Amino acid sequence: MSMIEFHDVEKYYGKFHALHNINLTIEAGETVVLIGPSGSGKSTLIRTVNGLELINSGQLIVDGFDLADKKTDMNKIRKNVGMVFQHFNLYQNKTVLENIMIAPRIVLKRDETENKKVAMELLDRVGLADKAGSYPAQLSGGQSQRIAIARSLAMHPKCILFDEPTSALDPEMIDDVLNVMKDIARDSSMTMLVVTHEMGFAREVGDRVIFMADGRILEDDTKESFFDGQPTNERARQFLSKIIKH
Amino acid sequence: MISIITNHWQDLLYGLGQTLLCSILALFFSLIIGSFFAIFEVVPSKTLRIIARVYIEIFRNIPLLVITMFFYVVIPMFFVKVNGFTAGTIGLTIYTSAFIAETVRSGIQSVDPGQMEGSRANGMTFSQAMRYVVLPQAFRIVIPPLGNQFINLVKNSSVLAFVAGFDLMYQGNTIASTSFDTLNAYFVVGVLYLIITMPLSYYMRYLEKRLN
Ligand SMILES: Nc1ncnc2c1ncn2[C@@H]1O[C@H](COP(=O)(O)OP(=O)(O)OP(=O)(O)O)[C@@H](O)[C@H]1O
Ligand SMILES: [Mg+2]
Numbered sequence: 076m077s078m079i080e081f082h083d084v085e086k087y088y089g090k091f092h093a094l095h096n097i098n099l100t101i102e103a104g105e106t107v108v109l110i111g112p113s114g115s116g117k118s119t120l121i122r123t124v125n126g127l128e129l130i131n132s133g134q135l136i137v138d139g140f141d142l143a144d145k146k147t148d149m150n151k152i153r154k155n156v157g158m159v160f161q162h163f164n165l166y167q168n169k170t171v172l173e174n175i176m177i178a179p180r181i182v183l184k185r186d187e188t189e190n191k192k193v194a195m196e197l198l199d200r201v202g203l204a205d206k207a208g209s210y211p212a213q214l215s216g217g218q219s220q221r222i223a224i225a226r227s228l229a230m231h232p233k234c235i236l237f238d239e240p241t242s243a244l245d246p247e248m249i250d251d252v253l254n255v256m257k258d259i260a261r262d263s264s265m266t267m268l269v270v271t272h273e274m275g276f277a278r279e280v281g282d283r284v285i286f287m288a289d290g291r292i293l294e295d296d297t298k299e300s301f302f303d304g305q306p307t308n309e310r311a312r313q314f315l316s317k318i319i320k321h
Numbered sequence: 322m323i324s325i326i327t328n329h330w331q332d333l334l335y336g337l338g339q340t341l342l343c344s345i346l347a348l349f350f351s352l353i354i355g356s357f358f359a360i361f362e363v364v365p366s367k368t369l370r371i372i373a374r375v376y377i378e379i380f381r382n383i384p385l386l387v388i389t390m391f392f393y394v395v396i397p398m399f400f401v402k403v404n405g406f407t408a409g410t411i412g413l414t415i416y417t418s419a420f421i422a423e424t425v426r427s428g429i430q431s432v433d434p435g436q437m438e439g440s441r442a443n444g445m446t447f448s449q450a451m452r453y454v455v456l457p458q459a460f461r462i463v464i465p466p467l468g469n470q471f472i473n474l475v476k477n478s479s480v481l482a483f484v485a486g487f488d489l490m491y492q493g494n495t496i497a498s499t500s501f502d503t504l505n506a507y508f509v510v511g512v513l514y515l516i517i518t519m520p521l522s523y524y525m526r527y528l529e530k531r532l533n
Contacts, residue, residue, distance in 0.1 A: 150444060153441065153443070153444045157442070158442035158443075160438070164439030166439065166453075167433075169453075181449055230444055
């Protein structure tokens with residue numbers, strides 16, 4: 076079964092048509108990179124996947140749940156679909172350890188000893204075990220984002236959505252975060268949908284690259300044909316040459 | 322002034338007690354009721370938002386004395402008899418809760434929306450996100466204005482004097498009119514109010530410091 080399926084999805088903000096006729100299927104375990112100019116609808120698309128934005132028509136199936144159906148319990152989807160934001164959104168009133176432990180405790184009712192063990196292992200994995208007792212305000216951007224990723228992983232999701240996870244970071248911190256993300260991508264069972272302009276990441280661990288503009292998907296290629304072949308779409312080609320120059 | 326205290330210390334002490342009791346009850350209940358209406362104002366449900374808006378606008382914009390009189394005079398005409406203390410405490414609770422609701426709502430809305438989004442994306446329900454993430458941050462922000470509300474509440478408890486609630490103000494009025502020593506009677510009463518409000522004000526400031 077596919078992890079995410081968009082069928083003829085349309086999305087409006089009031090009168091503004093944000094997503095046009097989106098058709099997209101992402102298989103379990105795939106790492107898909109979503110690129111496109113500012114305002115093209117990347118955030119909107121990724122946010123529909125866990126119901127932070129609702130679609131107006133079409134069909135959107137995530138982890139077997141139909142998101143267009145009002146009866147669908149979004150919380151059930153969100154248990155299995157994590158999200159990492161550009162600005163981290165760590166809980167400011169909780170320590171790093173609590174940031175990671177709280178959702179498994181109150182949402183999954185995970186046993187406290189087990190919960191702590193999982194959290195400490197994850198802190199270790201992202202290289203921040205010494206920050207367990209710190210508060211988010213005491214962390215750098217790169218550290219915050221790695222904690223945010225650990226917080227997502229603690230729910231043992233099937234899929235994680237990343238919305239420009241490195242674009243608010245100082246350049247020297249970007250690699251620390253990308254390395255953690257690459258590490259996750261190598262886990263073959265995890266599905267990842269990543270909005271990023273880090274083409275190194277896409278080349279290294281991406282399976283597919285999707286190019287969006289003006290609320291439409293203009294290009295949906297395997298990594299190989301996107302980078303080595305050249306995108307067929309003219310705008311995608313121009314966009315790619317622009318971001319690769321940097 | 323000494324004679325006011327020596328002659329009337331029992332009345333004054335009783336008044337102080339009534340004022341304190343009324344203030345504590347009203348503070349406790351208005352904080353709870355106010356917080357609920359503050360949350361209603363930000364929930365997804367439109368009906369709840371409208372209910373909260375109506376409640377707050379009505380009770381924020383009616384004089385406290387009118388609300389109190391409603392419970393003291395109108396309710397007994399149709400339902401049960403309500404004594405002055407109860408009427409005053411209920412009036413004060415409702416009146417203050419409207420202001421507290423406004424204060425807490427502004428606190429909730431000044432918490433970064435990313436906190437709610439992060440919580441929801443992490444699998445929490447709206448109420449879990451409120452309880453564990455948003456409200457603790459909101460209350461921290463609104464401690465100073467909340468402290469002002471609490472001090473106003475203590476002072477506003479003098480509404481009891483109008484409905485024979487035997488509070489400090491009521492005792493002050495009685496002592497002033499029987500002893501004819503108006504100046505000293507109200508002076509003593511003023512000092513007794515300070516004895517309640519000053520520690521409250523210091524405590525709120527301490528709380529503010531400690532949480533920052
Ligand atoms: N809540 C909203 N209400 C109204 N319009 C919105 C809202 N969110 C986004 N939009 C509009 O929808 C369009 C797509 O926005 P979106 O944030 O999805 O773009 P994006 O591709 O993520 O851009 P960026 O690279 O700048 O993050 C933009 O024109 C934006 O102004
Ligand atoms: Mg965006």
